[in-house]
Amino acid sequence: MSDILSPSLDRNSPPALRPARDFVFPSFSRHRLNNGLPVVLAPDPTLPLARLELFAPAGGEHDPEGLDGIATFTASLLDEGSTRRDSRAIAHAAEALGGSLTTDAGWNAAYVSTFGLSTHLEATVELLSEVVLEPAFPTREIRRLAERRQASLLQRRDDSQALANLYLDRALYGDALYGSSLHGNEASLEKIDETAIRNFYQRHYRCQGAFLVAAGAVSEDQLLPLLDSSFGRLDLGPAPLHPTYPESAPGERRVWIVHRPAAAQTELRVGHVGVPRTDPEYGSLMVLNALLGGKFISRINLNLREVHGFTYGAHSRFIGRRGAGPFKVQTAVATEVAGRATEEILKEMEILRREAVDLEELEDTANYLTGIFATQLQTFDDLAARLTLLPLYDLPDDYFDQYLESFRSVTPEGLLDLAQRHLHPAQATILAVGPADALKEQLSSLGPVTVWDPQKDEILEDS
């Protein structure tokens, strides 16, 4: 190559990019079992490992009134005993060959995820179906897990980051969906009993709306017959009705302070209700977000960290859920600069609503999102996580091509319009976890202040 032979090296300008292959989204296929249960399959034979997961419409969005946390509680009980084996035997079966079994729930769905050597696929399918279809919900395990969960609720009271997220959700959604904790609270845990759990399970696991995801060293020919003879024999009940999803209704700007007198630093959030994951503009919003606070050289991070040295890092996110999830900027700053940091965050949001970005910054951001998409799809677990979105949100097979395309199609005018519709600095909730007096002094000019005591979960002061 001629450039190698050139005698002098000019370090003053960056080397040109060389032509490279385009990234192609890995191949996958979608199937249905005999009973209609959808399956997404992504074969990748690189390693003798496989991930197999079941998702059920049993997420926190289905927590009945007063039983906050029952979805995650039910999910966490699935591997604590089946009609065939006890908790220890299930854990042994999952882990003896180096694999793992995880059961949990998010807002949208509950899941049971197995991971292990693909050479033992039959045993893996059997374990998964046993845990999902034959849980015993032993009374002893219900009591044990309830105690353990009460203890983790206690631990949360001294964790600034956890408190910031918990109280921000409450501030944004109140009594509506997403306003409570996925893990419930002291009072709701008291009410979650065996009957409630069995009812929840019956309604939300063996029904339409569930689906399976498989990735790794598994083939269609090998896997589908195994799934058909287990999950495929299930008589699927009707899909549970969707709950009422919250809507974006920006109100007045306000300040919530969660009082931790001895905090070494202030945990800070600026947020408001965002958009559902299914919003047709979600891809474009990722561009807006990356530019604002979604990458290292985002405006907010450069401002707060590199210009002012206020923080180790500041990030923003639109959290995707079936209903409108939160938009939030999050950072942690020295308490004495909490007010100035908040003002800089609000200012950066405001600038994007007022001034069109230049083309170079926009293109750099689109390139960034396009490039990292490939770096985040290197493993079959990465791929499984992406593919889960398709059945979860009823998205088409070519969704990710569209998604990547959407990064490139945003114009400066389009971004300005998006910012005006989706960033609301004047209606945001500002939430700070730290010493109340010092914070009130700095933040009270930004809106009416409410001060919470996280130990008793009570309002100390309301202006």
Next chain:
Amino acid sequence: MCPSTTPDLASITDLDLRRHQLDNGLRVNLQPDHTLPLVAVNLWYHVGSKNERPGRTGFAHLFEHMLFQGSEHVPDNQHFQHVQKVGGVVNGSTWFDRTNYYETLPAGALDLALWLESDRMGFLLPGIDSEKLENQRSVVMNERRQRTDNRPYGRAFERLQELLWPPGHPYSWPVIGTMEDIAAATLEDVQAFFSTYYLPNNAVLTLCGDFDPDRALEQVERFFGPLASGPTPPPVVADTLPMESPRTIQVEDDVQLSRVYLGFRAPAYGDRSWYAGDLLATALGSGKSSPLYQRLVYERQLAQDVAAYILPLEIATTFYVIATCRPGVDPKELEEELLAELDRAAAGKLAPEHLERARNRTLVSHYQGLQTIEDRADRLSEMTTYFDAPERAMEEHRRYLELESQDLAGFARQFLQRHQRVSVTYLPRSKSNAEAVADEGAAR
């Protein structure tokens, strides 16, 4: 296939691995992998917090931050700009024994990354000034607050290190350093540290991904070849008298649940017995079917959670066992149970199923750790930096598979005796101290 045999890993272990050393001493690993149009560039410098001196703790890490602040031909924040605008990810990290810098980028940006990394290896000093140092000092102080001071139990590991190693021992202070020392660092320190440690002959460069190795090596030569080597940095040595009696402290903090931290000194990473310690930690504490979980979390319900692990350190290392008390449980009782479990391991009473599970777990983790090009590049750099043997990255699991139950018991007997322990117990702050705490917080 029998579960205890090694599954076939042909597609990863067959990847071509080339080693090379430039005239200036830079060691280079090249591993082409054309699966995706990406390339990982990974650079390890053999310097970490253990090379610091008392009074300048945290300096290696602060210095790492300065490496993103610009060099002669890449001013200010442009390192990040250049990588992110082409769709790459970039970061660095500092540890006791080493500092690493890494990028994953579209394959066409390989030269760009080599240009960036060679510029800060060769031409850092003209790019930095005291204003940038002040800015990053402030960023790092906030990092310390965020990761340590403002986290529940956040200072536990610092306290363990202080107990475990004598004053002045290179592992006796935390990588992040103390606030006081971060405040004391000067621009002269930056200059001296750079000329002592940031030398091609004290570094390893690894490339993994979609490139032609001949061309890539030519480019490495082109960008890094002209950089001057320097004197071999002084080795760090530390002698330690054996622990003759346990050292234990109790700490009151803003936590709701008590927690017990046990630490034991153990042999350096790379030693055969280190692997026995690592396998023992997995056997004892990894997964819900492990004996620590079964006994303490599940059966006796004394613990909210429990974990065991060993650190990979160069001079000597630490084996940790950590457990959080359920509400109302006396941490002394929990500590006694943890020690009893270690006694059982020392007596060879660990059930064979746990060794089998740990072996399989280790095997699976080994494969998982080689899945992405950036993880593999990091492993190759690591094995070259510590052992001058990059090929070990691909075969490290074999060192575990040859261990038997007597090796695990032997490790526990030799290193996990009660009198060899240090322990830090966190307790919820007693009510009477609540106001004093508020004062302390305000004074910080």
